[in-house]
Amino acid sequence: MPETIKLYDAAPGVAVVAFNRPEVANALSTQMGEELIAAWTELAGRADLRCAILTGEGRHFQAGADLKERNGMTDEAWAAQHKVFEAMARAQLAVPAPILAAVNGAAMGGGCEMTLLCDFAYAAETARFGLPEVTLGIMPGLGGTQLLARSAGERRAIEILVSGRPLSAQEALEAGIVNRVVPAGELMEAALETARRIAANAPLSVRALKRVVRQGHALPLAEAMALELAHYDRLFTTADRREGVASFNEKRTPQFRGK
Numbered sequence: 001m002p003e004t005i006k007l008y009d010a011a012p013g014v015a016v017v018a019f020n021r022p023e024v025a026n027a028l029s030t031q032m033g034e035e036l037i038a039a040w041t042e043l044a045g046r047a048d049l050r051c052a053i054l055t056g057e058g059r060h061f062q063a064g065a066d067l068k069e070r071n072g073m074t075d076e077a078w079a080a081q082h083k084v085f086e087a088m089a090r091a092q093l094a095v096p097a098p099i100l101a102a103v104n105g106a107a108m109g110g111g112c113e114m115t116l117l118c119d120f121a122y123a124a125e126t127a128r129f130g131l132p133e134v135t136l137g138i139m140p141g142l143g144g145t146q147l148l149a150r151s152a153g154e155r156r157a158i159e160i161l162v163s164g165r166p167l168s169a170q171e172a173l174e175a176g177i178v179n180r181v182v183p184a185g186e187l188m189e190a191a192l193e194t195a196r197r198i199a200a201n202a203p204l205s206v207r208a209l210k211r212v213v214r215q216g217h218a219l220p221l222a223e224a225m226a227l228e229l230a231h232y233d234r235l236f237t238t239a240d241r242r243e244g245v246a247s248f249n250e251k252r253t254p255q256f257r258g259k
Contacts (some may be wrong), residue, residue, distance in 0.1 A: 004032035006057065007039045010192060013042055013050030013199035019111075021059025027066035028110045033084040040091035047258065050199035050206065052095060053191050054118055055102040056111075056171060061127065064109025067136075085110065089142045092117050097205045098198060102191040103127045103178065108166070113140055113176060116147035119210060122191050123169040124184035129177055130166035150217070151176035202240040203258040 002042035006018040010247045017039050019026035043049055056062055065085075070078065091098065092114065101107075101114070101121035108130045115121050115129070125131075131148065133139045140148075140161070149157040152175040160167065160175070169181045182190045198206060208231040235241055247254035 002035040002039065003109045004029060005035050005039060005046055005193055007042070008020075010053065011199065013048055013198050013203075014192065014195040015046075015052045015053050017043075017052060019056040020251050022056075022060065024066065024068075025060040025106060026056045026058065026062035026111070027063050027068075028085070029066045029069050031079050033081070033088045036088045036112075037091045038062065039086070040088070040095055044091070044095045049095075050201075050203055051097055051099045051195040052099045053188075053195055054099055054114065055188065055191070056104050060105035061101075061103045061107040062114060063106050064111050064132075085142060089113070089117055089182060095196075095208065097203075098206065100191055100195060101106060102187050103176075104184065104187055109133060109140070110142055111251055112177070113142040113144040113147070117143060121178040122180045122182060122187060122194075123172060123178040124187045125169050125181055126184050127169045127172070127178075128166050129169075129172040130164070132164040132166070134162060137162045148175075148177070185199030200237075200253075200256075202213070202235075202244060202254075202256045204238055204240055205235055238255070 004021050008016055008021045010016045016137070017036070019032070020034065021027060022031070041053055073081070074087060089230070099118045101118040102123055103115055103123040104127065105124070106128045107115050108128070112129050112131050130141050131144050139145065145157070145161060148160060152160065155218070156175055167175065169178065172178045173181050212228050212231055216227050219227065240256045243256060244254050
């Protein structure tokens with residue numbers, strides 16, 4: 001059983017991954033990195049998974065790397081730990097179903113990067129965001145620079161990164177780091193409402209949409225449109241497409257099976 005995270009199903013097809021070190025603001029330790037690799041790998045292999053929610057236990061989302069654990073680390077130990085964190089980020093990106101971050105508190109450093117690694121994010125009004133690595137003599141190393149530039153634009157991303165200043169939830173919304181800001185008491189219900197809606201849709205379509213948007217973003221337009229059409233051509237031959245059209249005409253809820 002994992003000790004630094006919680007992994008459970010909140011609804012049919014909806015899994016929750018929760019950072020679970022509330023006594024230290026859910027700081028990212030080597031053990032948490034290893035347990036997240038296992039969790040994301042497990043979820044990536046689940047055919048029934050429709051959506052995952054990433055959140056934090058307690059008042060914080062995730063305050064970045066555990067600096068007490070890192071204090072006095074040799075360069076070799078630091079590098080070895082970061083390899084774990086790099087594998088953790090790759091495992092998160094490899095989950096084929098959408099991942100929604102429900103940011104309930106401080107999301108700093110690696111916590112902000114893991115928010116950006118999610119497909120989209122909701123935040124509590126009290127949440128705070130930041131990539132303060134520049135104040136520690138380092139820089140983001142889990143995709144933060146590239147993902148922030150894609151969401152906020154180059155000029156705003158450079159300002160945020162080189163200043164190291166924290167952002168309010170509203171500023172994170174304006175920067176494209178989060179999609180929606182809600183009262184703290186309504187955050188998980190808002191996330192679950194969206195996750196349930198995703199879970200009710202055709203799962204092959206949902207996974208194809210995530211893949212096409214993610215992969216197509218890095219391609220020239222003509223190649224990206226060809227990628228889209230390849231998936232479109234595959235989807236209209238599926239049983240779920242036939243079920244979707246039939247249920248619409250019969251005025252009933254579709255029963256998608258991922259086939």
